[in-house]
Amino acid sequence: MIATQSCSLFRVIPRAFEETLDILRSSLQREGLQIICEVPFHREFRKSMGVTCRKYSVLVVWSQFETWCAVLTENDAGLLMPFNIAVKEDGNSTLLAVNNWTGRCQAGASVGVSLLVHDAEARMRRVFDACDPANLPAEVKP
Numbered sequence: 001m002i003a004t005q006s007c008s009l010f011r012v013i014p015r016a017f018e019e020t021l022d023i024l025r026s027s028l029q030r031e032g033l034q035i036i037c038e039v040p041f042h043r044e045f046r047k048s049m050g051v052t053c054r055k056y057s058v059l060v061v062w063s064q065f066e067t068w069c070a071v072l073t074e075n076d077a078g079l080l081m082p083f084n085i086a087v088k089e090d091g092n093s094t095l096l097a098v099n100n101w102t103g104r105c106q107a108g109a110s111v112g113v114s115l116l117v118h119d120a121e122a123r124m125r126r127v128f129d130a131c132d133p134a135n136l137p138a139e140v141k142p
Contacts, residue, residue: 009121010097011128012090017055020094020131021087027130028061028085031123036060036082042089055089066116073112083120096131098124 013020028035041056062082070081088095129135 008086008097008099009124009128010095011132013094013096013128013131014092014133015094015131016092017087017089017094020096021057023131024059024085024087024096024127027127028059030130031127033061033063033123033127036062055087057087059085059087061085066119070113070116074110081116081120085124096128 015023025035037060039058039060041058042053045051045053060082061084067081083099086095086097088097
């Protein structure tokens with residue numbers, strides 16, 4: 001189940017952090033999304049402040065062509081793409097969270113932006129589904 005809050009879509013994945021991150025990377029690629037950069041905050045906190053915390057990374061993701069089309073369509077469409085995916089260690093599970101564009105897309109948005117928002121949300125739901133072992137076919141489940 002994917003939960004929705006006003007600012008994000010999130011799902012708790014019953015997998016270890018590194019395994020979830022590996023599956024997330026390949027799922028994003030299958031959806032035609034590229035990771036521009038990955039910021040491992042837990043390493044940065046340890047390096048710069050000497051603080052140890054749970055593993056927490058943020059991936060900056062986009063579709064180059066769709067971002068270009070969006071920016072040509074709307075002046076502020078760059079606020080939608082690229083976007084961030086938060087990946088947080090949560091015990092033996094991993095929390096995935098991404099922007100909830102639907103909640104932010106106003107009724108007066110152009111057709112182009114509305115389609116971009118709808119497509120991005122559908123892609124992220126498929127990516128989250130692919131990361132969740134509960135969605136594996138029965139013959140693949142351990």
